[in-house]
Amino acid sequence: MKTKLILLYVLLSAVVFSVNAEVKLPKIFSSNMVLQQGIEIPVWGWATPGEEISVSLLEQRVETNGNTGMMSTVMLSTSETTADSDGKWIAKLPAQKYGGPFTLMIKGKNTISLTNVMIGEVWVCSGQSNMEWPLAQVKNADEEVAAAKHSNIRLFTVPRKVAQFAEEDMESGEWLECTPQTAHNFSAVGYFFGKALQEELDVPIGLIHSSWGGTVAETWTSSQTIQNDPDFREPMIELQQMNLEEYRKNKEAEIRKILGGKIPTEDEGMQNGEPVWSDPELNDTDWSKIIAPGLWEEQGYIDIDGVGWYRKAIDLTEDQTQTNLNLHLGKIDDSDITFLNGIEIGKTENQYDKERVYTIDKKYLNPGKNMIVVRVNDTGGGGGIWGDPEDQYVAIGQEKIDISGDWKFKISKAVMQDIDLGPNSYPTLLFNGMINPIVPFGIKGVIWYQGESNASRAKQYQRVFPNLINDWRKQWNQGDFPFLYVQLANYMKPAQKPTESEWAELREAQTMTLDLPNTGMASAIDIGEADDIHPRNKQDVGKRLALNAIKVAYNKDIVYTGPTFESVEFKDGKAYITFSETGSGLAVKDKYGYVKAFTIAGADREFYWAKAEIINKNTVVVYSYAVTNPVAVRFGWADNPDDLNLYNLELLPANPFRTDDWPGITK
Template sequence: MKTAEKILILFFLVFSSTNLFYAGSIRTHNLFGDNMVFQQGSELLVWGWGEPGKNIKINFHNQTKSTSVNFNGEWQVKLKSENYGGPYELKIICGDTLLFKNVMVGEVWLCSGQSNMTMPLGGWGRVLNYNEEINNADYSNIRLATIPLTLAESPRKNVDVDGWYECSPQTVENFSAVAYFFARELFAKYNIPIGIIHVSKGGTPAESWMSEKALNDFPEFAEDIQFVKNGSSAEFVKMEMIYKQNFNDWLDTIYNYDAGYSPGSEWYKLNTDYKSWKKMLIPDVWENAGLKDYDGVVWFNRTIEIPDDWIDQQLILCLSSVQDYDITYFNGQKVGEQKKSNYLSEYSIPKGFVRNGNNSITVRVLDQYGNGGLWGRPEEMYMKNEKGEMISITGEWNYKPSVEFSKINKLPPERLLLDRKPTILFNGMIYPLIGFSFKGVIWYQGESNAERAAQYRDLFPALIKDWRVNMSLGDFPFMFVQLANYNAKAELPEESSWAELREAQSMALNLPNTAMAVTIDIGNNVDVHPINKQEIGKRLALLAMSKIFGENIVCSGPVYKSMEIFGDKIVIEFDSTGSDLMIKGNEKLLGFIIAGEDKKFYNAQALLDKNSVVVSSINVPNPVAVRYAWASNPECNLYNTGGLPAAPFRSDNWPGVTSNKNK
């Protein structure tokens, strides 16, 4: 189903008078349902809407409460807090009975952010060992609920929910990987029912998730807030549908300009002279092969020799992920296309397409913006026969650009990015959750604010305060993931918006009941989405176990405490959070840079001295500042003996590359 159509259907589900959960003349908020989890130790609020004056009785576990629908058509009851347990039934009686079964009481977590929180175990995410993880995800007392994308011009009282699901191999594949692995760690430790409410959207900045009131302190958002207020959910749906149609029309137009489809000399045909094409190693993005800032279409080809005993079998061709879209041919015949970026491009090759000896694979790749190409995971690039035997198709491929959008003045339609407007997701997806009790929040976001990192110093704490004020649950735990390493590695010290964003994230630790999971060792240079979501979930869970549940464990890596200058050396002290410092994977301690009064940084020699680090450089006789892991994708290897990495830091407060950016 097309995205715009999904949003349109969602609009009618949320804002029509019919509710999925109703009995006679009453209905409940959509988050109430079979398999749901209530937060233990907190007052349980049950509410909904109905015909004014109707009497309602609520039964749950050993409690019974009565109420009536008020003149505004609203009703609610407050039940006493419960200890963890279940399964129970929640009955709402008003003539007819609305019955919710298999309800548990345990720990409920709200999990939010952008695409790294959205990233599922399978699907486009495909986390580390994803097939094994999905097959083993049999935890009936971990319950999963996802709030779908909902754009709203003003705060909504209700939101669509696809239901609560018991965690199983059938339900977990498309669920948030970070949220699942976090829940799995807690469940394994405490054997208490865990409820996960997943509310995220890829590419979204923090301001999309904040209320208008909270953003009043940020006048730079005033114009966009007014745009949202002047719109309507129906208008947003219509705008998305028009954009989708314009985009499809643009894609059709590009075919007419593509030299690879020139009549009589199509590049997918076997008589094409591929030897004249340039070479590049696959997997990789084409920007690394010399096509810098190239947005357009590039054709790829390679020849592969098929064993004789494979000829009469149906084969599988897997290209891993293609950025953005591909059309794939085998021996001149089209075998498939993928129009979803990051999803697996995997195609069946009929028996009749396979030849003795050499066979030709040709892939047309279209990239709208950013990196493009056959850039996926090496282990996912193969030919496979019916017995499961595989031949790798990584290595040297031929490639040839066919059309660059800027040169034909045919750029893709400007993306609407409505979900990135301030307040629009808070209104549609966060505000409707007010009333539900939960233990705390885990948050994975920041990539879309990196170019405004200095602003994020104030924006992120304001978001945390905003949610706490609106939820009326006190200073509930708010744990977040610091951005992982990403992008090309720099050999020499340089300024970095991502380093500044990580620093801005760490400043939110000044708020009470907050904690940060450091992931500077989990990312990579190509994909902004680390696949080792298991470790990220584990590090968040360690924070929860220590700071919320009182476990005496090491939950954090070394954290910068202070520095002292001794001549040409700087001695750095750390809060090691319960264990000693160590160097991981290298005899040399990497990642430290120092500067003098001229503010010019140089790579430093760094030595461990018990629980201190001593740094120096022959280029800096009089150092005044030190930084660690200060790059988008730094080489760094300082850990504690608990196996957790040191947090990036700097001792100076000199203006950075994002100092004057707020839009």
């Protein structure tokens, strides 16, 4: 028996050694990939310590001999290296010109051959949900998906991963040729950017998509940079010292306490498919109170996704029951089924930012008590009835009954997706899990669409965002590669009077980041949607990013951005604004020639809507009869400056700005 055990141990050791001896590549290398043109091409992986590795780029050529063609393999370049004491190795192939398809061969004790490899332009596409938004959900989606046939565009999607420490590889991933099937769920902004770039350059394009909706910039930044940030250093240290198993146990205990000792795993409000908690006579005396609108996480139900039920009774007079009414619930994150007096009167699936308005037939109304019940299913992030209190009411003709405020509430099913670390739980988590595994893959640059989740901390973003860009450039060690980003789109209800704005301050922070070399900003200020944080027009976003790339990355002399504030002169009670980047000249989208979206203020810092006129190719005069001695001007300074209509003749919108430096409202 002892001899057999020893033999088994030897055999198992041999198997382990054999596995360890294999040359391995990270997932970012696969057939169908694009390698960056014009730079040394880094290729890395793992092998047995001390193992000699060769990396070669091969091309299949047909050589004509008389009337026949012979296929031969030509080695374009090769590089040799040796695995270090940890089994890691890296080789660098000499810079290559555009072309393909090629074969990349890695040889050690075993051989790996990757085929259909192209040499072209590689871009990383990163950020939050507007970068993550898939092609299948854009404007004219069916037509766009059907047309996504581009053999010279290659797509790679980095799987979502939160990591306590920097990961060396991903769990999955492969390069795919762009087809309707592969582009369907790929980043729409990334796709339209790549498509426009491919049309302009006529070279292979590789797109590496690594994004996660609802995430903050600091989670995408490495520990080397975060350790020097005064706001994030301590949380990062806490993360690195954390025992994740203990963290999970403590989280589960906290959630049990919040839910009264029990974590329901099935929806208790539904029995045999029937909504028993919609019963208007249900005894809900043991239910908790909650304020609506307001996400439930903000009211004590921290880190709990799943299903929650809301109940609220309203009283109606006999006269009020004689007509149909409209129930305005505000927004619901993510899905809802809504009942009145036990009758389902409406439902909406997976549209967390859509206003819920349901018409209720008068036949379901009762004089006296009427019970509104809302079943909410939250699939992740914030959950519940949210929005503005003024958007939550019952409309009976011209009469409104306010239903905001106290509701009864109970969680019927708890999904503890965040019992593990969420992407925003600590800084560095997504850099560790979703960026480090692709470093130092050769790239041309980065496109970025993020900022919504940092809007309440726009002042801080003035530091955090440039730090992220510098951090990535340091990690890749490719110099100041192009970093192009999207300025936040217009969103939310247009303001009825001049006001402060978190989103305007975030846009200002993005504009300030243009001080970094080789950066570019694509404006989306005119293509947003008031009631949807995910505007469906991703086509223009991708095209505007591509214009920035053509100018910043490829040095072509084009008009790539809209009019940008350059200077202001106050004279005779008016403000004269001079713009750069006016292209062929300033233009206004208004048949009467009125320029909108300007406000003006005197020394009292009270802003008023202003009149504005284009007076020459690059100057606008701004004034208001309410401000006789102006000292400050703002343009597009709102969450949603929906009437903004100043462009250059190339139809790129003017960039929002302010001339003052008065304190804002963000941290």
